[in-house]
Amino acid sequence: MSQLLIKNGKVILGQDAKIESVDLLIKDKTITEIRPNIDYKELENNNENITVIDASEKLVSPGFIQTHLHFCQTLFRGSADDLELLDWLRLRVWPMEASHNPASLSASTLLSLGELIKSGTTSALTMETVHHTETVLEVVEKTGFRATIGKCMMDKGYGVPSRLSEKTKDSLNASLDLIKSWKSESGRVSCCFAPRFAISCTQELLETISKIAQENNLLIHTHASENLKEIEVVQNETGLRNVEYLQKVGLAGKNIALAHCVHVNEYEQRILAETGTHVLHCPSSNLKLGSGLAPITEMLELGVSVSIGADGAPCNNNLDMFKEMRLAALLQKMRYGSSSLPAKKAFYLATLAGAKALGLEEKIGSIEVGKTADIIIVNLNQLHSTPTPDLLSALVYSANASDVETVIIDGQILMYKRELKTLDEKEIIAKANKEYSELVKRAGI
């Protein structure tokens, strides 16, 4: 059994994020001891195979959990700037998604994982494109990252490239085949349903998914109420507000994760709260696409489950939780004053709240005995974060992605002293540039 000992760090502990100077012992994947002065020599004498990481003067934190990403879009970074959501989709993102092949999708996934690990994200909920999602699953499994991944489903809608347009039955069968056939040896990578959004899916598709998901304890990950035009289309088609409609077709509940929820009225917010539906807040994306500003303060007050994601690289243009967490906090302060969404709450949204959305709160999202070791070590001893009277405030308001030194997922070290251990950074960049230029030609953009 492999053991990992993290010594002398300042550790963000438990559900209430108290910071204490303790050591952490990790056996295989699991955190087994949390206390000061765990005796390295004593363990060594037992002839156990142990790796020791010195975290002196460093902050040891649960890894960040991003609940709304599109690995397939990371290759489109910078290709769709300054466009509004529906144009952004129809003129750029959909034609580019339609032009993906397994090689470009693999390159895009590796690029995503490299950036995520280097910026301290250890788990993700992602929506991929209509085809080749098995490639994404396999690449994630290999790298050691943790994710719940869905094949995008689109059986309706205007402006959809033919390659992305599915018949209801085919969409359903393709998703079900993927879910049934996928086996994650590590248990880190799972499959979910990912209908794109109400205007891309028939009512029949959504109702069928809802039923199957409930029976099989599966997650459904979709977009909702991101954009005023989107809401208008739903209202015209169904006579209902978006979240009301989603509830009607069975897309409300603890296994439902709705990205954005920017334009949700109080009635819809109450539906989200009462049904335990998860809201995936994407502050940079909502600003950059001109979508608006989600009523996070109101939803948190009502008890809605809110977590954070960077969304796709072409509408951000990073996958960096440090940027999202800080921005999420700052935007609510703008709306309701400087004490709104304080550092500790923003940190919660970026960690344990994400675990809850993934249904993994018993396993990840905080550092506790018995939990799986998804841990990052952050060096706050930097010019831009000195002094640090409050470590959590420094992490949320001052720290940068480049301050993350070590990343551990499932007990395995994936980055050490900023060097990726299961990925080759230069190779990823070269492959991404090559696949990008070929994809652009195929897409005819």
Place this chain on the structure above:
Amino acid sequence: MSQLLIKNGKVILGQDAKIESVDLLIKDKTITEIRPNIDYKELENNNENITVIDASEKLVSPGFIQTHLHFCQTLFRGSADDLELLDWLRLRVWPMEASHNPASLSASTLLSLGELIKSGTTSALTMETVHHTETVLEVVEKTGFRATIGKCMMDKGYGVPSRLSEKTKDSLNASLDLIKSWKSESGRVSCCFAPRFAISCTQELLETISKIAQENNLLIHTHASENLKEIEVVQNETGLRNVEYLQKVGLAGKNIALAHCVHVNEYEQRILAETGTHVLHCPSSNLKLGSGLAPITEMLELGVSVSIGADGAPCNNNLDMFKEMRLAALLQKMRYGSSSLPAKKAFYLATLAGAKALGLEEKIGSIEVGKTADIIIVNLNQLHSTPTPDLLSALVYSANASDVETVIIDGQILMYKRELKTLDEKEIIAKANKEYSELVKRAGI
């Protein structure tokens, strides 16, 4: 004469920020040649002392210019989170400013300069505290940074610690003494007036400063219309809106720089446009203090001069132009749609517009023959900025402070491959931590 040759970079050129693959030759402080393939050997044969920097596959940009900073406050980073502006000032920032001595102020200035250089800022307009501003001037002069620095003036107001409270005459004399006696050997560091804001200054003080500044071609740097309570106080005292009042006392014009201007009505915006008064936009600070969101789109449309600053570390909590530039763009997109404040405009606000506010647009803010070499070299060949179909978009939306590799100010290399050349990073951090803990004791916080 020293020469510097920057080879093979992609250079952001001129006033319209066109990117071309050219070399740059810098003689002493001045950019003397911009063209492809400047022959290194030819120059060398002339027996000239030359340093060559290889910028292959890197972006060469004018350095960022931040027009609203407080070096004296950098030591208070993380000490005043989650407070509204007037409490933030009265409970934390003023007591801490009042507790500065030359040693703590020197530590705070060095900490600022280290962070600024490492994140690509090459010039700043700053407001310091009431005392010891000569320390700031001297430290900046020594490090090679470029700044226009003002002693804070406060001859009135509620809740001001006695040590910061000045008599009108004393405040004026102290500022004038500093301005007259300050000699910058390099010419990089100059002095300006820095009355805190309307509610901290008597009308007599503001009117006198205005007159002297006009006669002597001096800049006046102050805060205006940041906060609704501040505006209410001004309105109650003067019967006028803040910017109207400032115009009345002579604080409108090309030599006037007003930080924030969050709450300015259309009439005030027209005053700012017509008088050429400079607005210093601080997006993170305005959000974090819950102040609001400045009408930047409207002011730019009216032709107001707008540039960007990070404000003080305790209300940000960084001094990082990458964060400010991206946020400035994203916030206007939220207000007016995704094509608002595009990357190129945000870049302009972060560079040449800042030079204009400082009255230095003939000298810095863009890369042109005859201008002084204030230049940064940024490595966009990173996971988080791949691919890069548009380099300016990558710089504004994707790049991080840590991507800045080389910083040149006034023709001098201040950072090379991320290593500071005139400053000792570890020493700065150690000194800052020591001085911070002593200052907190003095301040009794």
